[in-house]
Amino acid sequence: MSIAAERPQLPFARPNVLDLAPLYDVLRREAPIARVTTPTGDPAWLVTRYEEVRDLLGDKRFGRSHPEPDKAARLSTAAILDGPTGNYETEEADHARMRRLLTPAFSAKRMNLLSGYMHELVDGYIDQLLAEHAASPDGVVDLHAGLAFPLPVAVICRLLGAPESDREYFSGLSERMSNLAIGEDAHQAFAEFSQYMIGLVEAKRAQPGEDVISDLVRAQSADAEFDYFEMVKLCVGLLFAGHETTVNRIGLGTLFLLTHRDQWDALVADPDGRVNATVEEIMRLGAPGDLGLLRYAHVDVEVAGVTIQRGDAVVLSINAANRDAAVYSDAEAFNPDRPERAHLGFGHGGHFCIGASLARTELRVVFAALARRVPGLRLVKRVEDLEVRTTITGGVTELPVTW
Amino acid sequence: MSVEEDVVKVIVDQDRCVGSGQCALTADDVFDQRDDDGTVVLLDAAPPAERLADVRQAAVMCPALAITVEE
Numbered sequence: 001m002s003i004a005a006e007r008p009q010l011p012f013a014r015p016n017v018l019d020l021a022p023l024y025d026v027l028r029r030e031a032p033i034a035r036v037t038t039p040t041g042d043p044a045w046l047v048t049r050y051e052e053v054r055d056l057l058g059d060k061r062f063g064r065s066h067p068e069p070d071k072a073a074r075l076s077t078a079a080i081l082d083g084p085t086g087n088y089e090t091e092e093a094d095h096a097r098m099r100r101l102l103t104p105a106f107s108a109k110r111m112n113l114l115s116g117y118m119h120e121l122v123d124g125y126i127d128q129l130l131a132e133h134a135a136s137p138d139g140v141v142d143l144h145a146g147l148a149f150p151l152p153v154a155v156i157c158r159l160l161g162a163p164e165s166d167r168e169y170f171s172g173l174s175e176r177m178s179n180l181a182i183g184e185d186a187h188q189a190f191a192e193f194s195q196y197m198i199g200l201v202e203a204k205r206a207q208p209g210e211d212v213i214s215d216l217v218r219a220q221s222a223d224a225e226f227d228y229f230e231m232v233k234l235c236v237g238l239l240f241a242g243h244e245t246t247v248n249r250i251g252l253g254t255l256f257l258l259t260h261r262d263q264w265d266a267l268v269a270d271p272d273g274r275v276n277a278t279v280e281e282i283m284r285l286g287a288p289g290d291l292g293l294l295r296y297a298h299v300d301v302e303v304a305g306v307t308i309q310r311g312d313a314v315v316l317s318i319n320a321a322n323r324d325a326a327v328y329s330d331a332e333a334f335n336p337d338r339p340e341r342a343h344l345g346f347g348h349g350g351h352f353c354i355g356a357s358l359a360r361t362e363l364r365v366v367f368a369a370l371a372r373r374v375p376g377l378r379l380v381k382r383v384e385d386l387e388v389r390t391t392i393t394g395g396v397t398e399l400p401v402t403w
Numbered sequence: 404m405s406v407e408e409d410v411v412k413v414i415v416d417q418d419r420c421v422g423s424g425q426c427a428l429t430a431d432d433v434f435d436q437r438d439d440d441g442t443v444v445l446l447d448a449a450p451p452a453e454r455l456a457d458v459r460q461a462a463v464m465c466p467a468l469a470i471t472v473e474e
Contacts, residue, residue, distance in 0.1 A: 108425070341459075341464070354423075
């Protein structure tokens with residue numbers, strides 16, 4: 001029986017947090033647009049080659065809304081990437097408005113202005129880790145709790161104008177929203193997060209600040225087309241993303257570097273010269289989560305020999321596309337010096353990650369500072385022994401290191 | 404290698420641009436973003452040879468394929 005007829009069910013078991021399920025390689029070669037079954041038991045198409053993933057990400061015949069949402073295939077029980085979002089009739093206009101509102105706040109210039117603040121934060125966290133290391137009997141410290149988690153959270157709180165003192169509360173909510181293994185509780189977490197956000201939004205309305213939530217409150221009250229709850233949802237999404245993306249990427253990057261000692265040593269020898277390429281390779285090869293980006297066909301589309309029908313769910317596997325041997329030489333190798341410079345780690349096209357400049361800036365600051373200040377850094381557990389979170393966004397729960 | 408090989412022309416397509424700013428992040432002496440909507444602004448259509456690596460990287464990173472580097 002062919003793979004296409006088997007409808008394999010997502011997620012495919014992976015050997016560890018750094019490597020992908022071998023089935024992706026088979027699918028890329030034999031069924032690059034394959035019929036699969038989602039974790040919730042629904043039918044979907046899984047796209048695994050770079051070319052089609054990139055093309056479909058930029059293809060306006062696909063959207064995140066569904067013509068008949070009640071009939072849409074679902075991807076998961078989490079509160080994000082679970083099913084259709086937005087209004088089918090107005091999706092494009094709604095999305096354009098959201099981008100217009102957010103783009104200035106996340107521009108390269110703004111991120112460059114923030115980089116000094118990021119440097120200060122990172123230096124402070126590393127000072128703290130050095131002190132913990134000196135005081136610890138076994139010399140082991142947790143880089144996740146001490147750096148990977150607090151940095152992105154502090155920065156997104158400052159950008160959005162959210163109180164960092166509430167971080168344990170909304171990091172718990174983010175974790176539950178993204179969790180694939182807790183059923184309805186993920187949506188309960190989203191409801192709680194929305195309730196919290198309404199409180200924050202109303203506080204900003206009464207006393208606006210120089211921050212993104214204040215900007216969104218102002219824009220929403222001036223635009224009759226901009227639904228109040230959509231704005232709240234957007235604020236939740238931004239704060240959520242600040243917790244669930246770069247945190248994991250710092251973890252994955254640390255693991256790649258510390259399990260490829262030659263690459264770590266090369267970075268230590270020339271942090272400023274090598275950090276950008278290193279970060280790009282971490283963005284390419286790091287594979288958080290086991291699903292992909294979800295789209296619905298808005299019309300029938302012929303692609304790579306298959307017909308995707310209007311309303312069909314399509315899962316675009318960024319993880320698989322970024323390891324396509326048709327595009328990358330020695331595609332599974334962690335090699336910042338590779339000649340191929342493009343990847344889909346932040347997506348592509350109109351939905352390209354709004355936080356890409358933010359994430360790139362944070363990751364560059366983090367890995368250059370670590371290489372400079374803790375050159376002897378090493379992992380004290382095997383990658384296989386690290387706990388991987390059962391969330392949409394994946395990642396590890398700890399990074400036990402010493403030096 | 405002839406001198407001509409280092410002469411390039413950079414072209415940006417503002418209609419395709421999605422305002423991601425990855426070009427301005429990579430080569431802020433060659434690309435900028437409009438303050439109101441983030442759309443690309445070309446600062447230097449003929450950047451010097453020592454900037455070409457970053458300019459090419461910016462073109463590769465563009466999620467809208469809105470940057471062309473003509474050799």
